Amino acid sequence: MPTFRGGVHPREHKEATEHRPVETAPLPPLLLIPLSQHTGAPSAPVVKKGDMVKTGTLIGEPAGHISVPTHASLSGTVADVASLPHPLTGRPVQTVIIDSDGEDNLDPAIGEHNPEGFTAAQIVAAVRSAGVVGLGGAAFPTFVKLSPPKESPIDTLLINGCECEPFLTADHRIMLESPAGIIEGIRYMAMVLNTTNVIIAIEDNKPDAIQAMTRAAEGTGFAVRRLKTKYPQGAEKQLIKACLRREVPSGGLPLHVGCVVQNVGTAIAVRDAVRFNRPLFERVLTVTGPAVREPKNLRARIGTPVRHLIDFCGGYSGPLGRLVMGGPMMGIALSGDDAPVLKGTSGILALGPEPEPQEESCIRCGACVRACPMGLAPTRLISHIRAQRLDAAKAEHVLDCVECGCCSWSCPARIRLVHGFKYAKSELAARARRQ
Numbered sequence: 001m002p003t004f005r006g007g008v009h010p011r012e013h014k015e016a017t018e019h020r021p022v023e024t025a026p027l028p029p030l031l032l033i034p035l036s037q038h039t040g041a042p043s044a045p046v047v048k049k050g051d052m053v054k055t056g057t058l059i060g061e062p063a064g065h066i067s068v069p070t071h072a073s074l075s076g077t078v079a080d081v082a083s084l085p086h087p088l089t090g091r092p093v094q095t096v097i098i099d100s101d102g103e104d105n106l107d108p109a110i111g112e113h114n115p116e117g118f119t120a121a122q123i124v125a126a127v128r129s130a131g132v133v134g135l136g137g138a139a140f141p142t143f144v145k146l147s148p149p150k151e152s153p154i155d156t157l158l159i160n161g162c163e164c165e166p167f168l169t170a171d172h173r174i175m176l177e178s179p180a181g182i183i184e185g186i187r188y189m190a191m192v193l194n195t196t197n198v199i200i201a202i203e204d205n206k207p208d209a210i211q212a213m214t215r216a217a218e219g220t221g222f223a224v225r226r227l228k229t230k231y232p233q234g235a236e237k238q239l240i241k242a243c244l245r246r247e248v249p250s251g252g253l254p255l256h257v258g259c260v261v262q263n264v265g266t267a268i269a270v271r272d273a274v275r276f277n278r279p280l281f282e283r284v285l286t287v288t289g290p291a292v293r294e295p296k297n298l299r300a301r302i303g304t305p306v307r308h309l310i311d312f313c314g315g316y317s318g319p320l321g322r323l324v325m326g327g328p329m330m331g332i333a334l335s336g337d338d339a340p341v342l343k344g345t346s347g348i349l350a351l352g353p354e355p356e357p358q359e360e361s362c363i364r365c366g367a368c369v370r371a372c373p374m375g376l377a378p379t380r381l382i383s384h385i386r387a388q389r390l391d392a393a394k395a396e397h398v399l400d401c402v403e404c405g406c407c408s409w410s411c412p413a414r415i416r417l418v419h420g421f422k423y424a425k426s427e428l429a430a431r432a433r434r435q
């Protein structure tokens with residue numbers, strides 16, 4: 001079965017939610033919508049305190065080539081536009097606070113129309129103005145991926161249905177419950193990219209999703225590919241390697257090997273943008289973990305405070321240790337449950353209290369080297385970084401680290417390897433900016 005070099009197989013922990021259909025979370029009384037939820041420049045606010053908005057109204061316009069608009073996720077009144085800490089980075093970011101009117105009145109521009117006959121440019125424009133970003137977690141603007149430069153022709157569209165992070169099941173449920181919507185979104189993207197070679201890649205721990213997508217893809221020419229269950233199978237470079245045996249060059253992008261990767265949830269957001277002129281103001285995510293009473297897959301509005309979703313899941317089942325946005329391998333710890341759901345939030349993981357593991361000395365077992373899917377030598381990199389030899393770490397390709405966490409997970413000495421690599425990458429980036 002196709003796969004990639006390295007990687008790990010942590011316990012999946014998906015049983016709590018994989019059989020639970022997606023439920024719609026109740027609307028919150030208040031939304032916090034950061035204007036930086038995507039890779040690239042934050043959007044610039046176009047509303048002010050006191051303005052009335054409808055669900056789907058533009059509240060922030062793109063402020064750069066790599067940027068997308070942001071929309072209100074509920075109707076109501078703008079209570080403030082304030083600089084608040086970003087839930088993931090802690091850095092201040094302009095945030096639109098909306099008091100819901102309880103009506104959920106849709107912006108009148110939203111509605112079904114017939115997109116047959118749309119040109120590629122019209123599809124890309126619809127995706128851009130709907131603020132669609134990659135819903136797998138990276139939140140890269142989708143219209144940019146759909147606009148590759150002429151010198152990089154795309155021959156393959158890869159659709160990522162792997163969902164390799166433990167605990168998360170939102171993509172699994174989307175594939176079971178909305179396969180036709182995914183296929184429609186894929187059709188628009190394949191048309192824009194001018195390719196008929198489409199591969200929908202799904203790990204073999206989701207046989208029901210493989211079956212549902214195979215049935216939905218009948219007659220389209222799209223291939224459904226069953227992949228070995230292994231983390232990080234859903235990372236772009238590993239997915240390309242597994243499906244196409246192509247190697248994205250160091251510092252390169254999938255388009256440099258003729259490929260664009262999109263997530264299954266993103267395909268539905270593209271369908272919504274093109275067919276319904278519907279901005280991305282809600283998404284499906286998994287709220288789970290041992291510290292939440294009733295784990296669920298939820299459809300929630302962007303900007304909903306996490307606490308509101310936890311309450312809908314019956315509250316905390318005991319003392320809370322860590323609250324993570326995303327999965328346990330690549331997710332980011334939140335400072336509190338007042339943080340809002342973002343476009344890139346694939347899950348909320350509530351973990352119980354655990355003692356902080358004590359680091360021991362490296363025993364040179366090589367487990368981290370065997371686990372690294374990027375072919376790096378984490379044990380050497382961390383010794384460079386801890387000795388402040390950042391140039392040496394750079395020469396040994398620390399910038400190629402995808403922060404998957406396989407090395408830390410494998411390390412018997414519990415060395416916080418990936419923390420060191422994140423630090424080195426941000427220091428090197430800051431140094432490059434200064435220069």
Ligand code: SF4
Pocket residue numbers: 371372373374375376378400401402403404405406407408417418421
């Ligand atoms: S976090 Fe970086 S160094 Fe560690 S296994 Fe993943 S890619 Fe390799």
Ligand code: SF4
Pocket residue numbers: 361362363364365366367368369378379410411412413414415
């Ligand atoms: S896995 Fe940990 S102990 Fe083993 S070589 Fe890597 S850093 Fe050292």
